[in-house]
Amino acid sequence: MKPILVFQTDFTYKEGAVSAMYGVVKSVDRELEIMDATHEIPKYDTWSASYRLYQYMRFWPKGTVFVSVVDPGVGTGRKAAVAKTCDGYYVVSPDNGSLTHVKRKIGIAEIRQIDETVNRLKGKGTENVSVFHGRDLFAYCAARLASGIITFEEVGPAYSVDEIVEHPILDPDIKPNHVKGIFEINDPNFGNLWTNIPTAEFVKAGFNYGDYVYVTVRHDGEVKFSGKVLFEKSFGFAKKGDVIIYNNELMNIAMAVNQGSFCEIYGLSYGPAWEVEFEK
Numbered sequence: 001m002k003p004i005l006v007f008q009t010d011f012t013y014k015e016g017a018v019s020a021m022y023g024v025v026k027s028v029d030r031e032l033e034i035m036d037a038t039h040e041i042p043k044y045d046t047w048s049a050s051y052r053l054y055q056y057m058r059f060w061p062k063g064t065v066f067v068s069v070v071d072p073g074v075g076t077g078r079k080a081a082v083a084k085t086c087d088g089y090y091v092v093s094p095d096n097g098s099l100t101h102v103k104r105k106i107g108i109a110e111i112r113q114i115d116e117t118v119n120r121l122k123g124k125g126t127e128n129v130s131v132f133h134g135r136d137l138f139a140y141c142a143a144r145l146a147s148g149i150i151t152f153e154e155v156g157p158a159y160s161v162d163e164i165v166e167h168p169i170l171d172p173d174i175k176p177n178h179v180k181g182i183f184e185i186n187d188p189n190f191g192n193l194w195t196n197i198p199t200a201e202f203v204k205a206g207f208n209y210g211d212y213v214y215v216t217v218r219h220d221g222e223v224k225f226s227g228k229v230l231f232e233k234s235f236g237f238a239k240k241g242d243v244i245i246y247n248n249e250l251m252n253i254a255m256a257v258n259q260g261s262f263c264e265i266y267g268l269s270y271g272p273a274w275e276v277e278f279e280k
Helices: 017-028 046-059 100-106 133-147 199-204 262-266
Strands: 005-009 034-038 065-069 080-085 090-094 108-113 173-175 178-187 192-198 212-219 222-232 243-247 252-257 274-279
Touching: 005 017, 005 046, 005 133, 017 034, 017 133, 034 046, 046 065, 046 100, 046 178, 065 133, 080 100, 080 133, 090 133, 100 108, 173 199, 178 252, 192 199, 192 262, 192 274, 199 252, 212 243, 252 262
Parallel strands: 005 034, 005 065, 065 090, 222 243
Antiparallel strands: 080 090, 080 108, 173 178, 178 192, 178 274, 192 252, 212 222, 212 274, 243 252
């Protein structure tokens, strides 16, 4: 059975870019199975691209080929690459920070720069296009790899894993009854915010389900939210409209409003400048 191809981009479905990529894949091999992860990554946001790969990768069969195209530097000197993870997945992506979480939290065994003389789409009149590597390079190379036309070694020359471009990943500050971290990503449809604090470490610091915890959220040092908040396993333990601290799908601490948007109601977002502090 051939590997599945899983795509994520910041393209949306507002025009034909996604369809063009999938057409290229099917032109290489009609038998290849294509699945969507998301095409709603925020524009140019390579941090979110990195995090989303980490969020879902482990749940796919080993050998799956992931294609991640969030590429603000398309057509420049940034590397176009295929990474092989330590647990047997492949990621076809610009090397622009999008591989940060895969490298740090899963592990990359080897990475190769795509050889455009061999593994770029030809014969469609797009040889001189520099702005759509998602179609002409990433989708095409991924399809050739998944179909078995090329091996991983035939993608192109290997380079050091140490050279991979990375975003900084901040660690939480954990003390007894006092934990500080950041909101590192959102749950955009529901307006929840996910922290960089592992739930196991939060509990070890003295916080337990059923506790009311004093929370302070700051942006660039300015307080944006503060108050006592219930810590529970899931949203329904809080009244509708109340804020809750919960254990998210990745076993990290997160915050939400039960049947409401924590982000919208309180004007909050994510990133290194969004600090969150929990005190008992």
